[in-house]
């Protein structure tokens with residue numbers, strides 16, 4: 558596979574099988590200098606994909622390159638350059654924040670003690686606090702402080718906003734925007750709170766039941782997708798085929814299409830055609846065309 562100069566992560570035809578779940582044939586990249594949001598409902602496979610990207614689990618098929626290299630041969634160099642926030646934020650609970658720092662810091666050549674101190678202050682975390690005494694949100698902040706204190710080139714966060722109050726969620730998004738002022742920085746974060754991405758993401762990758770539905774720039778997604786609202790009589794078999802998901806009511810229907818131009822042609826003057834939110838794209842795609850409400 559050719560290494561794309563502009564991608565920090567490239568995954569190609571990635572497949573991972575669990576007993577009751579399969580991540581199927583996923584090909585995508587994470588572009589350097591941009592924020593990529595990974596969206597999908599609970600259980601869609603976001604953490605599975607991130608763990609494969611991190612080299613923490615091995616695929617049945619396909620391959621992963623980070624900074625153009627493979628984990629099998631360059632694990633230490635790759636890890637050094639990634640700031641990782643896991644979904645479970647697992648630490649040695651009996652340690653203090655400071656003791657945890659002395660376990661964590663030696664793994665990173667570019668560990669920056671002052672930077673870590675600044676983040677602890679910013680997040681109002683005490684170095685003396687026992688980790689077990691921290692709330693879920695505070696542990697997430699601590700995890701972020703660690704991830705941001707070794708001058709990583711790539712930040713990967715698995716559901717960083719889950720369990721956080723709206724004030725800190727907004728602060729996190731501000732931090733991400735600050736980080737992006739360094740144009741070499743790249744960020745991938747997964748979330749099912751899609752409103753977080755409306756503001757900051759440049760690219761969106763959408764996983765549904767283990768399959769990549771799209772990976773495109775946010776502008777392109779909103780150009781391409783549309784919600785059509787019309788009377789039920791217009792919903793014949795021919796029309797159904799343009800929808801990724803349909804919600805029917807007693808008199809009308811709402812449908813999501815990935816082909817706005819085709820919808821405008823078919824429904825000219827007979828339907829309302831609106832711009833969907835990411836949440837609506839997720840909802841309708843997960844429901845599919847057979848859904849009735």
Ligand SMILES: Nc1ncnc2c1ncn2[C@@H]1O[C@H](COP(=O)(O)OP(=O)(O)OP(=O)(O)O)[C@@H](O)[C@H]1O
Nearest residue numbers: 575576578597598599600601602603604605606749
């Ligand atoms: N180690 C494992 N063994 C077996 N099944 C697993 C394992 N890890 C994940 N799964 C299953 O794979 C599916 C996808 O899980 P995953 O955690 O990747 O989803 P997710 O999109 O991150 O969901 P959430 O938003 O709930 O965290 C789930 O059905 C989960 O039960």
